[in-house]
Amino acid sequence: MEPTSHMPALGRRQLMTGAAALAAAVGLGQRAFARPALARTAQDTVPATTPASALALMELPYADNALEPVISANTISFHHDKHHRAYLNNTNAAVAGSPLAGKPLEDIVRAAFEGSDAKSRSLFNNAAQVWNHDFYWRSMDPDGGGKPEGELLAAIERDFGGFDAFAEAFAKAATGHFASGWGWLVADEAGKLSVMSTGNADLPLVHGKRALLTIDVWEHAYYLDHQNRRADYVRQWMEKLANWRFAASNLAG
Ligand code: FE
Numbered sequence: 001m002e003p004t005s006h007m008p009a010l011g012r013r014q015l016m017t018g019a020a021a022l023a024a025a026v027g028l029g030q031r032a033f034a035r036p037a038l039a040r041t042a043q044d045t046v047p048a049t050t051p052a053s054a055l056a057l058m059e060l061p062y063a064d065n066a067l068e069p070v071i072s073a074n075t076i077s078f079h080h081d082k083h084h085r086a087y088l089n090n091t092n093a094a095v096a097g098s099p100l101a102g103k104p105l106e107d108i109v110r111a112a113f114e115g116s117d118a119k120s121r122s123l124f125n126n127a128a129q130v131w132n133h134d135f136y137w138r139s140m141d142p143d144g145g146g147k148p149e150g151e152l153l154a155a156i157e158r159d160f161g162g163f164d165a166f167a168e169a170f171a172k173a174a175t176g177h178f179a180s181g182w183g184w185l186v187a188d189e190a191g192k193l194s195v196m197s198t199g200n201a202d203l204p205l206v207h208g209k210r211a212l213l214t215i216d217v218w219e220h221a222y223y224l225d226h227q228n229r230r231a232d233y234v235r236q237w238m239e240k241l242a243n244w245r246f247a248a249s250n251l252a253g
Helices: 016-025 073-095 105-114 118-138 150-160 163-176 230-240 244-252
Strands: 181-187 193-199 210-216
Touching (some): 073 105, 073 118, 105 118, 118 210, 150 163, 150 244, 163 181, 163 193, 163 230, 181 244, 210 244
Antiparallel strands (some): 181 210
C-alpha cells in the first residue's frame, strides 16, 4: 500500500540536524536532553477553516467493520473519526501560519521533538499521534495474521531465533507496556530487527529506528471490545490482523 500524501516513503531517512535547524527556524526551543513524551489527548483549538496546505485525515484502507470480531466497527469509528481526527486538527492548528505549515508530517514530528518548551511538547504529542495512527491503520489487514514470508520471515528468524520467539517478544512488549503506548517491530540502521514499546505518542523514528509494524495499546484501541483484557486483544490482533505485507514493504523500503 502506498504511503499517504503526508507520510513520505518509509525508507527515507532524514538527518536530525535538519530537524534541529527547522525547529530553530520556527522558534521551537531546543531540547537539552531526552524526555519522555507527555500524555496529552489534545483537546485544544480546531481551525475554523482548513488551509490547502493542511494535513488531511488518512482514509481507512478498509470498512469500519472489516476487522471484526477482533476490533468492532464502533471502536474503529471512534478511534479514527474522533481520536485520530482530534490529533490531526490540533496539529494543523498548531502549525497554521508557521514555517511548518505544508511540511511533511515527519518533518513536523522531528522539529517538535527537538523543542523543549510546552508548545513543542504539545505539537509533538499531536503530530506523532497522527503518524502513529496512519501507520497503525496500515499495520492491520482484514486478511492478515499468520506468518510473514520471504525476506521478512528470514530476518525475523535470524534476529529472534524463530517466528514464535518473535511473536512472544512482540506480545510481551505490547501487553507488558505500562499505561498508554505502542508496541513495535522495528529495524535499526544495519537492518537488525527488534521489538520495542513506546509511551504515549513516542515513536521509533525519533530514536533512529525504522518502524515495520505497530499495535496501538492505548485503551481507546481495544477497551470497548476487550475491556481490561489487553493480552486478548494483542493475541487476536497477531493471529488475525497483523499486516505482514505492509511490514515487508517497510523492510524493503
Ligand atoms: Fe489510538
